[in-house]
Amino acid sequence: MSFTAHDPHDVAAQDAHTHDAEHGHGKPSFVRRWLMSTNHKDIGTLYITSAVIGGSVGGMLSMIMRAQLMYPHNHIVTSGAEWNAIITAHGLLMIFWMVMPALIGGMGNWFVPMMIGAPDMAFPRLNNMSFWFLAMGFIFIMLGLTIGEGTGAGWTLYPPLDNATYSPGIATDFSLFSLHLAGISSLLGAINFIATILNMRAPGMTMFKMPLFCWSILVTAFLLLLAIPVLAGAVTMLIMDRNFGTSFFEPAGGGDPVLFQHLFWFFGHPEVYIMILPAFGVISHVVSTFSKKPVFGYLGMVYAMVTIGFVGFIVWAHHMFVSGISDDSRVYFEVATLVIAVPTGVKVFSWIATMWGGSIEFKTPMLWAIGFIFLFVIGGATGVVLANAGLDQELHNDYFLIAHFHYVLSLGAVFAIFAGFYYWIGKMSGHPYPEFWGKVHFWTTFIGVNLTFFPQHFLGLAGMPRRYPDYPDAFAGWNFVSSCGAFLSGASTAVFFYILYRIFTSKEKLADNYWGEGATTLEWAVPSPAPHHTFEDVPVIR
């Protein structure tokens, strides 16, 4: 794809004088810039910052969990209630306050408008509102973790455990409302992305010339638009059951706890694709850039994402193989689930084909992308295993499942987040990251997370259930290994914070396109850091 933005140096020149003039408003104050921001880049930065905070809290919780599980009969976590509050908050934080804000709110906000040649998002104030709903939600989820006994139903929030009888405290209400806030935030964000991508592409930027990251965000936005309202409905019914005496999920009043599971997973399964599709988008860009080749099979990649998004909506009950669905339903949901392996395979093989014949440079973002592809394939393979309803009867809710979804999320989505971070941080900050420390960060994380999660496959096969603060002594060995790996991953986070420090204290400046010939999308035509208003004139794509 080629494009004619006006000469990038013009943009730089304009930037130099618009920076103090900024349409005559002067440099905005801190409060005005960060609390009232309507600029997609500033909001993106806010999202990424909140992802760092959410990820840090969620990560610290996982360190506590692994410390507790390091030895049997441990008492680092003092009670079952505390343990359940920690596991619940860990799950919700990592999903709603780490992966989603990093990939969708953060990178999506920063780069979707830039890649399609739009001056900003379609609804800048809505964009601001989405972020602040999420920030308020963060306060609520932390209250849900800390007030009283905390929210102890697990991130899946299955009733009756979190109804008024078994979780009487107000903490559970805070956690439920935090999901409402995060949900509204995502919903508004999704509407904004759809409007932006459908209406604000620069002249010549047809849908099928649009970079894959924008496609991934577009599909994700549609998934959010259709899935979040279902979650909102389920959560509202739960709040009604807890506080207003309804019995949607109360068997004593004619309700059914399994209904909640259906509603939750009708949201929850698309949710996993909401987390992984933007990651697919990032990986496509990184792989193409560092192979110095255009993406192989662009159309196939787009259709694969759309297919994954569609099929992702009709497989939800594979999370419920042991909760009362008939044999024939088990057959259907197994087959439908397995179908997803095909478009996912298309993605993986297309990435490899993109590298094929390329001139691959193993810079830090590429290392994370390669790590992503390989580990995602492992997670996908165990996914195919779990999709077998007959096998799920043995593996459901045990550590094999924990290993599986951490391979696709903790090693998949998170690796993509870091790939995107190292890929774009120069464009966002204007300063390079230290390459050596970037590689140290990659290798310590890679070894750490594999050491953490691979042994969990064995624990699961041996029959260790999830959400246990204490376990039979026979499981001690692999749990010890897993905890050691977790601490190594935890230490690698310190390397990441050191890298952040180096980036923001760096005096070095970067060129517009610091990756060279492989980086061909529109964000590489503007200066680094991208100016406050990316495009003063509309770029034309040929």
Added chain:
Amino acid sequence: MKRRIGWLFCAALLLVAAGHVALAQTAGAPDPLAAADTYVNAPKPWQMWFPKAGSPMQAQIDWLMKYVLWIMAGVVGFVGVLMVYVFIKFNHKANKVPSHLTHNTLIEVVWLVVPTILLAIIIGPSLSLIWYEGDDSNPYMTVTVTGHQWYWEYNYQSVAGLDYTSYMIPDDQLQPGQIRRLSVDHPLVLPVGEKIKFDITSGDVLHGFYLPSLGVQKYAIPGSIQTSWTLITKPGTYYGECNQICGINHDAMPIEIKAVPMADYLAWIKVAQANYTENAVPPDPISSPRPIDQFAEASK
């Protein structure tokens, strides 16, 4: 006529003898569950695979798991080899000028069709396992399993009044030979070689009735009954755990099964009817957030 009297006499003698045996057992002589102590199927340190299959269902799960895992290991290995090859052949030192190849219809069709064929190969045996697992018809007996916070309750549908609760042995009351976090005060006793159906439900929140060595797992859901079944092939002790988060003692309600030959099982029923029927009243679930050891005390 004489012969008939002879038979009657023999039968009477047998009845008396059986009564004596039953009495002797209540008095604490030969334990009908002794046969289960000869073989213990519990998790082992550094275990890396499923438990040894204790039922045909788990044997089939084990087989299918190997079948699917080998196929998927092949896929992962293939992708891994492909990636290493690409890194060696097409790194920037080995290949300075990148190609601009972006399409190849044949290869794109191949990577659509080959995975689809692999899935078809997996789906075949996988579906028959689903129907096999679901076929709980014609059981020899049915046990109603009820999950409570935080203990299991077993009701033998065919034995009048036989209904008892099963609590984990707290860590500080373990006897030699008991397994921490797996042994219970009153195990579920089942005969070997017979098809046993479980009607699984819950008295309060969700629980998970999970028997890894037998391949059984179902949620215990209040207000509805879910069924599963097993057929234990070898006398022995088998373990399971609650596998759906159920509150603060989720990890403290294991399942212990003593599988014994039919004769021992029938002998045990007599003992159990004497011992368990009057203590069948389960504690009130609302008052249940008491320390677990108090429960074990109360149920002694």
